[in-house]
Amino acid sequence: MPAEPAVEIRDLRIALPPGGERAHAVDGVSFDLLAGEIVCVVGESGSGKSMCAHALMGLLPASVTTETGEIIFEGNNLLALDENGWRDLRGRRIAMVFQEPMTALNPLMRIGEQMMEMFEAHGLGSPAERREKALALAREVGLPDPAGIVRAYPHQLSGGQRQRAMIAMALALEPAVLVADEPTTALDVTTQAQILKLIRDLQRRRNMAVMFITHDFGVVADIADRVVVLRHGQVVEQGSAQEVLTAPRQAYTRALLAAVPSMTPPPRAPLADRGKAVDVIGLDKTYVTSGGWFRPDRTVRAANEVNFSIHKGETLGLVGESGSGKSSVARLVMRLIEADRGTVRIGDIDLTQLQGKSLRDQRRRIQMIFQDPFASLNPRRKVGQIISDGPIAHGADPKLARQRARDLLGLVGLDGGAIERYPHEFSGGQRQRIGIARALALDPEILVADEAVSALDVSVQAQVLDLLEDLKARLGLSMLFITHDLRVAAQICDRIAVMRRGSIVELQPTAALFAAPQHPYTSELLAAVPGQPKQLAVPA
């Protein structure tokens, strides 16, 4: 290693408030950040990776206390700084890029003003100089039409542009250290690829030390020079990216890497000869937001002539970036929102024509698994009630429904005793299993899974995917699987439909789609999936 470290973190130990799941959020963590190097701190949720980043910025919440350790930066221990010392350092020497650019930017200030604020806060430059600097920064981070964009408000920018603006602000005072806390997690894959490249380029050009927090090994493979793997607040393994990704020493790292779904779809038998479970014909949905008196109405086509069918026992993937309308299609199929035009046929009935009781009766044939395991279970009802409410509404005997809820919990790999407990007592993966049990309680023919594994850690994600695959085969279900993650789609789908701006641009069997995409947009999506040139999957 050439230079001496820009930041040394030594034996950092941060205590959580008593009574929590564990005593320390960060437990004896030590690593260095070197100038001109990107260190990726990886870990699953709750591993303490964000806590490390916040400690480095002096942004720890009031409820935690730093017990031991030091963070040495330019000869000073940062943990001994007072608020004034921090204020002087933040932004100027150490800067941060946050996960969610929409909430990290002030919606009422123009982009340029927010950049200028960086100089203002440290009393640098005259207003004219600041304006010029802001413009130069906008140009440097590749914002289109810099002169126009510094006068724009955050809501007028796309997610990627907002993240570029955030990066520009972080770079404004030429900090020595950049802390990036999941900066691309909220972005689409194609945008993510651009932002990663931008961070890489800027870091090289300015010889910064970058601490990059992420949960995504694909991103790690693309950007990291060195990797620190965290688990339960402790460092499991650290080393060069090459070492950790291709020859991990620890079992945990190996397990994490093995859980990352491969981009190579497993072989699947064609199912075209089977009957159709669902037929979706010409689905149209347009959202109109009234623009008021002086502006034209804003219209968004969420679904535009969407046609597809799912064969019995088949999993059809619906992939696309945010705003492509894939979730709208799921909700249209479920009749959670009403279509402007079009038909959804399940077997011989037309779901779009039903009303009231007949609709409620037929709903049991098609059930949904939701994205957010924390929002999809009513916090004030017991798990048993959550699962048995549906069957009871359809006239099942409450006692039998309860017994069945117990069996279903067993089926999804949970203990039957869970029916007496409340959702908050379970982890994310367990909650998602409860959501699956709820969907299965009505013996559906079709499952609609809307980003059902997106909120889960990779290792849990792999388990839930296995469970879905297994249940589908055992119960003969058909599935509409909505995801933004092409790796996941490759593993679970028989055929994949690619959506863009409300339309399906391509629908092909999975293997064919990955091998030879027909539409240029599909190729673009495939190319943007992080972590590709270096193959990740390591034999466990």
Add this chain to the structure above:
Amino acid sequence: MKQFAKQMLRSPSGLVGLVILVVAIAVAVFGPLIFPNSPWRMVQRPFLPPFALSSVPLGTDALGRDVFAGIIFGARVSLLVGLVSTLAALAVGIPLGAVAGYFGGRTDDALMRFTEFFQTIPSFALAIVLVAILQPSIYSIVASIAIVSWPPVARLVRGEVLSLRSREYVQAAIVTGQTHGWIIWREILPNALSPVIVLASLMVATAILLESSLSFLGLGDPNLISWGYMVGAGRTVIRQAWWITVFPGLAILLSVLGLNLVGEGLNDALNPRLARDGR
């Protein structure tokens, strides 16, 4: 539940409010049993100052009636009116707001215009008119207070329901074929309740004030003594006999303060994220 009680007791103001409230309720429930004398009976010479005779510790009013007995019996009326009228207002406001918020569209428009109709009329003026038309009695007072105080409940519940309606667990309930009534009752309302409970505790306080104001104007139930009536009756002689108005006035002040403190404590306990933290 235990957690909740602990949270509630942690804020000193909530604790003080709770103590005041418990004392007030105890007085309302047991007071008349301990002091069986009617508060309307003349027990001593008029205008007897307080602390002069141990049998009438707070003195007597212009007709020689015991002020202390009046306060004890008045507690029952004030708290009862406050409680019952709030319950009645909740019984109107919660279903209306829930239906408006859940179904949205035209139903929402119609119900909210109806609510606004009540909100545009000054509530106290409406209460006076209603009591005057219906003849002053405990029932007409409770009814008129309920009629003027349900609109905020409806608006609050509507807002909560609006935000909860799009939650995934509500969508899951729709998808599993549950009826609208069941979804509102089982899935949405329990999660919308905490701000309503806080509002209700403050509404009881407002209702007590409203009842006192009506009684002060002589629109109280003529057969029941209440704190407002006592303040109103003593008002003409306030310069000679301050105690006739001051003691019932203090009773109103204390019980309203107690309720407000409890409401605040409830708010902190039920919405821990909104609670002011130490920094």
